[in-house]
Amino acid sequence: MSYNENLKELPHALGIITTLYIKNTEMREIPLWVKKSSCLRELKLIGCKKLVSLPQLSDSLLYLEVENCESLERLDCSFNNPKISLKFFNCFKLNKEARDLIIQTNTNYAVLPSREVPANFTYRANTRSSMTISFNQRALSTTSRFKACIFLVYRGDKEEEANVREITIYYRIEEKHSLDVFVPYRHAKYFTAPSTLTKHLFIFEFEADVTSNELFFHFKTGCEEVLIEDYGVLQL
Numbered sequence: 001m002s003y004n005e006n007l008k009e010l011p012h013a014l015g016i017i018t019t020l021y022i023k024n025t026e027m028r029e030i031p032l033w034v035k036k037s038s039c040l041r042e043l044k045l046i047g048c049k050k051l052v053s054l055p056q057l058s059d060s061l062l063y064l065e066v067e068n069c070e071s072l073e074r075l076d077c078s079f080n081n082p083k084i085s086l087k088f089f090n091c092f093k094l095n096k097e098a099r100d101l102i103i104q105t106n107t108n109y110a111v112l113p114s115r116e117v118p119a120n121f122t123y124r125a126n127t128r129s130s131m132t133i134s135f136n137q138r139a140l141s142t143t144s145r146f147k148a149c150i151f152l153v154y155r156g157d158k159e160e161e162a163n164v165r166e167i168t169i170y171y172r173i174e175e176k177h178s179l180d181v182f183v184p185y186r187h188a189k190y191f192t193a194p195s196t197l198t199k200h201l202f203i204f205e206f207e208a209d210v211t212s213n214e215l216f217f218h219f220k221t222g223c224e225e226v227l228i229e230d231y232g233v234l235q236l
Helices: 095-103
Strands: 019-025 044-047 065-066 085-089 109-113 123-126 143-154 165-177 186-194 199-209 215-221 226-235
Touching: 019 215, 085 165, 085 186, 095 109, 095 199, 109 186, 143 165, 165 199, 186 199
Parallel strands: 019 044, 044 065, 065 085, 085 109
Antiparallel strands: 109 199, 123 226, 143 199, 143 226, 165 186, 165 215
């Protein structure tokens, strides 16, 4: 859809459109008819350089990608669908409240620019490769839920011609009493990112069936150009 400032309403679209891409426009705010689209599942906002804030969007939304929206500062909304995936690529002006909302919201996964892992992720590891983290302060239930925050840094050739990069995150959990047992990596999440990706956080939640209160977490990426420099884990 090309931008047209005279387009104020699109009533027939409210119950029909499921996917909407808005790219390289002069749009300063999301039109009312987009906010009211009750069947919208996927929304991409690419290169909307004058967009300052995002309003409340439909809870039907499962996928939101915001890329190179250089003026975006505020998220005047909440994300109530725990299955939603949030990608904020190269939106460096996001204020603290917006970043906290993205990080703290229960989502399928979230990506946003940052320089470090937030301090509230209790268990930390400073490493470019997988490193163990020991949960030894309190007992865990049989099934425990965690949130991981991975600090990704692109180390490849910035002149690479590819428009997008495929990034897969893997994780492995070992228990202290069974360290001699081979535990394979599990596929956590997969997402595509622009080739201009620099330093971003990747956040996702996962469950683990455990019998020990001392666990060891390992993370790795499936992309050689994207490295893990730091990560944290929070028990939910």
